[in-house]
Amino acid sequence: MRTLGRERFFIKDYVKSLKTSAGSIMEHPSEIRAIVAQMQKFRGTIEGGICVRFVEDCVVESEKRYFAVRGQLFAAYEGEEIPDIVRECAARIHSKFFSVDAVERQDRVKRIVEIGDGQVSDLVGWSAERFAQLWGS
Known part of the structure; x- marks a missing residue:
């Protein structure tokens, strides 16, 4: 290794x-x-x-989850900036709904940790109310 x-x-x-x-x-x-x-x-x-x-040296507690719904990306907070790497990743996925998890390394480089089909076990920083807003947009 x-x-x-x-x-x-x-x-x-x-x-x-x-x-x-x-x-x-x-x-x-x-x-x-x-x-x-x-x-x-x-x-x-x-x-x-x-x-x-x-395994990369990541900033503890920096992982964030983004959701894509019908081609539009959303962050946990309205107006929150979505990193370029998340946008680039999402542009390659042709699905009506999925999640993208990103983390920041110690050197401040953003990395994609996981792309999911949206069947996540937790909202990771999202409120239920904010998640529900995605479906009205």
């Missing part, structure tokens, strides 16, 4: 990461089997395949 210039990697399937047990971060290649086994144990199956991502 050090030959790739990274100390740690994040393991998930095409849908979710492991949020129980030891989690989805590995520091040694030998750990991948245990992580995959735990994913199968707690979730019943591996969905689609396995993804391996670099």
Whole structure:
């Protein structure tokens, strides 16, 4: 792993990461089997395949969720600026409804963490009232 210039990697399937047990971060290649086994144990199956991502040094609590509804992007607060990387990402997705999660690295570079089909488990910084407003626009 050090030959790739990274100390740690994040393991998930095409849908979710492991949020129980030891989690989805590995520091040694030998750990991948245990992580995959735990994913199968707690979730019943591996969905689609396995993804391996670099772990980056992100600003704690900087993750934000954006929603796209019928081609229009929304932030958790009306008038809040939507980062260019989120706009660029959303322009490539041809779906009537989806979410885009972004985070800021320590060097202030914005990164896309995840793109979802909108079936999210939490609104991540959104009020229910603000989310409901998306459907009247």
